[in-house]
Amino acid sequence: MAIPATFTFSQSSLKDYHDCPRRFQLRYLERLAWPAPQSADVLEGERRVWLGHAFHRLVRQHQAGVPPSVLTPLAEADADLARRWAAYLASPYATPPGSVRRAELILSAPLAGYRLEAQYDLVVGTPGGAWLIVDWKTGLERTPRSELERREQTVVYRCLLALAGASLNSHRPIPPGQITMVYWFAAGHRPAEAFPYDADQYERDLRILSDWISEIASRPEGIWPMNAARCPSCIYRSFCAEDVPALPAEELEAHGEMEEWLPDSLDLLEEIAF
Numbered sequence: 001m002a003i004p005a006t007f008t009f010s011q012s013s014l015k016d017y018h019d020c021p022r023r024f025q026l027r028y029l030e031r032l033a034w035p036a037p038q039s040a041d042v043l044e045g046e047r048r049v050w051l052g053h054a055f056h057r058l059v060r061q062h063q064a065g066v067p068p069s070v071l072t073p074l075a076e077a078d079a080d081l082a083r084r085w086a087a088y089l090a091s092p093y094a095t096p097p098g099s100v101r102r103a104e105l106i107l108s109a110p111l112a113g114y115r116l117e118a119q120y121d122l123v124v125g126t127p128g129g130a131w132l133i134v135d136w137k138t139g140l141e142r143t144p145r146s147e148l149e150r151r152e153q154t155v156v157y158r159c160l161l162a163l164a165g166a167s168l169n170s171h172r173p174i175p176p177g178q179i180t181m182v183y184w185f186a187a188g189h190r191p192a193e194a195f196p197y198d199a200d201q202y203e204r205d206l207r208i209l210s211d212w213i214s215e216i217a218s219r220p221e222g223i224w225p226m227n228a229a230r231c232p233s234c235i236y237r238s239f240c241a242e243d244v245p246a247l248p249a250e251e252l253e254a255h256g257e258m259e260e261w262l263p264d265s266l267d268l269l270e271e272i273a274f
């Protein structure tokens, strides 16, 4: 099945392709729903995903102007959430300096004949000055810094802010040298990892992203390659690797492999009207 001309690539779909081309094909081209829970300990897996969603929702509201005095009682409904929320409020990333502040900002731009899109947890900056991308990590992720730097998310987020962030910067492109991306770990098990950017890396990333997209778009019909090494962490196990046991949630999380999947029934934290 060919990729439709209207297809929009993202860091998630690029990561899926690199993890396993067949997963990309099943998820984005055949649009197959997943019948298998991702982790071996289903409830623990769901709880960790819920924690991530609840934390992100609190932060989004805080960045939109809801005061901590309104949000903290919500966070205190759960001990793990309360700890992460308190760490966030005490961190420099709760109120980074900047006259422009966008939580859950979506940017997109044409690239290699398709569109590339990113949804950022937080982008803060000042037109003509420095720009900060913050990505909140709520789990006990232990991915080494060198892997974080090469991660599709790092490549896409920094590159797309330089490519498509002009609307934030008084309608002038944001120079790559003024962009820094930070992964901040709410569980407090490791310090934040900051990745500055520059013009050379931006040019390299444009080529890398174009090559990735072109490679995917030129894949022939038929079943795309399957990467058996990824099956234990894949929600399509029951479809193409039925006998492969799932990994525990803790191990998935440590490697940054938890799906951002959440059953409606677990979406317990209400949005605060303001």
Ligand code: SF4
Binding pocket: 019, 020, 022, 023, 026, 226, 227, 228, 230, 231, 234, 235, 236, 237, 238, 240, 241
């Ligand atoms: S179960 Fe394995 S082969 Fe199938 S999509 Fe997932 S990683 Fe790929």
